[in-house]
Amino acid sequence: MKAVVLEKIGGVENLIFKDVPNPTPNENEVVVKIFASALNHRDVWIRLGKYMGIKVPIILGSDGAGVVYEVGKNVDKNLIGKEVLIDPASNWGDDEKVQSENYKILGLPDDGTNAELVKVSAKNIFPKPNYLNFEEAAALALCATTAYRAVKTRANIKSNENILITGIGGGVAIAALQIAVATNANVFVTSSSENKIQKVKSLGAIGGALYTNEKWKEELFNLTNKKGFDVVIDGAGGKMFDDAIEILKPSGRYVIYGATLGVAKEIQVRRIFWKQISIFGTTMGSPKEFVEAINFFEKNKIKPVIDSVYDLSQTQLAHKKMEEGLQFGKIVLKVG
């Protein structure tokens, strides 16, 4: 089969499109013929060596949709040919509150979806929702689950609440926006791009502010008619940590799913307790949340936002695009 193999840590030139042996399914496993695969920041970070437990060579890619191609022992043969979406996560464990130590995501340590064929546990395939094509289905999996846990399980947002989603453009942020809009919350964003702020309005958000603007907090506050925010959904951390607590209403909730800005400095602790703030760390989601997320998107007929589609052979370009951070929505690889 054709696949994109990360041969060593570093630049995009290390992502080699080449022939590799087909995977063969073991007991309780299936091989899926991938029609579309979607990129996540995780893929870029792994390539750059910023993850623990990296081994090369590896086929990256967590998200994928396609048809069942081959089944292993103990798996129903009637699955062959069925259109499926892959849940990229395994071994969450028994505790809904937190993943187990054995938790893993497709694409490291196991070979992932940037390939014509991928081997996964039969537990990890789900019927592709009919209202989505393969590219849209692939764009949904990891980001939708992560956003669902952040917005629903952790923040537990309610209709009419004011929600700020920071750094709009990435897959999780946009999925969070879509979930919040479908919950009838009042959704606001921050971005470094005026163009992206305009785009969110077509998705049902009210508006946003450029965080590059010195007075962005004041602008956002005015957008909420000086009410402030009930919830901030943030993947940045760093300076945003204290800013989020500042712009929250009393008893507001700050949900943090990433730390692109790194370590948080100078947190006004007094503000956290005086305002009775709650802060929720969250990452990925359980198998239950994966199913709930897909069902939520299907029920509300929400289509994931796709920024661009590359051919699998153009994976280097797709990685460059993601690294530049200019995308609005998912970057998808078309396979086969």
Place this chain on the structure above:
Amino acid sequence: MKAVVLEKIGGVENLIFKDVPNPTPNENEVVVKIFASALNHRDVWIRLGKYMGIKVPIILGSDGAGVVYEVGKNVDKNLIGKEVLIDPASNWGDDEKVQSENYKILGLPDDGTNAELVKVSAKNIFPKPNYLNFEEAAALALCATTAYRAVKTRANIKSNENILITGIGGGVAIAALQIAVATNANVFVTSSSENKIQKVKSLGAIGGALYTNEKWKEELFNLTNKKGFDVVIDGAGGKMFDDAIEILKPSGRYVIYGATLGVAKEIQVRRIFWKQISIFGTTMGSPKEFVEAINFFEKNKIKPVIDSVYDLSQTQLAHKKMEEGLQFGKIVLKVG
């Protein structure tokens, strides 16, 4: 009546024991003859000018117990002579999640309990629990409510969970310890005093570590049989913020009710989301929590720990003791 009047911001020499006019109750108010009053850190911070909205002269003191001495219009005259405990908080508002902007605590801006007589709303008096004498009852109010909200409402601790209570010795920390022990949690502490760590064992805690010891986190971890903590209850903030997140188990809860160590300087955000940590700011408690706290203490026959009792005329000495931070339990003023 005799009272201790803070005449200006500064040292304990500004707390003047003197004669002042008796308060007179307005409509829906009562005057309570105080038999015992208890100190809180708040009193010291107000004296030192570290609170907003300070005005002098003022009679400090939030906690008090005594008998009803006089009632205003619309208040049942049969209350006169009844033994009561004062809820020092007013105007919490309708939202259990957070206090309103009009929230206030006895002793600023209204004259407080460091006096022979104090005027409060009739809504703020409760029957003194029979199992407590006046000094014990006075020691319960503000700290017990704050600790109850932190441990029960916010952390929602369960039996058999491992709970760390930092900086043991102060009133809130000890009340939190007592509530956690009565909930059958496994309770551990930090302190700067080996003597205090020994004392907590008699209250039902398992043990603790000196935070002045370089390896305190390792020592605590070993005390939990290398399991770590489900909950940290902290009034320090500062460096403790990141330390708490480090020593929590995955999905652990960090409850913060104070910031004696000030601003938190370096928070590893990645650890917050990867471990799915929840952080809850909390301060004081609602009227509902005041009642629940008093009922919880009564039902479990828990007596507040009293460090020392001073005569009202010795309030300067009592403030000195609290400022030194060497106390274990409440510092009480005996009145009349």
